[in-house]
Amino acid sequence: MRKVAFTRYEIxxxxxxxxSTLVIISCxxxxxxxxxxxxxxxxxxxxxxxxxxxxxxxxxxxLSFYSDxxxxxxxxxxxxxxxxxxxxxxxxxxxxxxxxxxxxxxNNNGHLFKTFVITYNVHRTKGKTKERFILKSYDxxxxxxxxxxxxxxxxxx
Numbered sequence: 001m002r003k004v005a006f007t008r009y010e011i012x013x014x015x016x017x018x019x020s021t022l023v024i025i026s027c028x029x030x031x032x033x034x035x036x037x038x039x040x041x042x043x044x045x046x047x048x049x050x051x052x053x054x055x056x057x058x059x060x061x062x063l064s065f066y067s068d069x070x071x072x073x074x075x076x077x078x079x080x081x082x083x084x085x086x087x088x089x090x091x092x093x094x095x096x097x098x099x100x101x102x103x104x105x106x107n108n109n110g111h112l113f114k115t116f117v118i119t120y121n122v123h124r125t126k127g128k129t130k131e132r133f134i135l136k137s138y139d140x141x142x143x144x145x146x147x148x149x150x151x152x153x154x155x156x157x
Contacts, residue, residue, distance in 0.1 A: 044098060047145075062083075068144075097123070098120055113138055116134070116135040116143055133147065
């Protein structure tokens with residue numbers, strides 16, 4: 001029988017090779033893109049459709065623009081009351097101007113996750129507001145509103 005002896009360097013080399021292989025196999029790769037025009041266009045189109053429903057006071061049709069998580073946290077009665085209180089206080093929506101649209105899309109192991117932050121100046125019958133939306137989408141879903149803020153300090157009478 002022949003005895004096989006490894007030098008210390010051969011053992012280190014084989015351990016390093018095994019460890020490197022394990023690290024490479026267990027890695028996940030993520031790619032990201034920021035502010036791509038097609039992503040921005042998709043989000044702006046969605047919010048413009050949302051505003052079209054608000055202009056018509058068609059509150060029920062705004063529900064489809066919200067994420068399931070948002071709808072679980074806020075019932076429709078509270079949401080409609082929110083819409084009506086702003087309508088009474090600062091009037092109906094006359095027009096909207098896009099101020100800013102930022103997007104981030106990340107592809108992680110074949111799943112595409114997008115986040116959008118959009119800000120509008122909203123001209124109302126009794127003043128102006130600045131309104132910010134955070135939307136999210138997963139894979140091929142259309143973007144859904146996960147947060148909607150009317151920035152109070154932007155209201156001018």
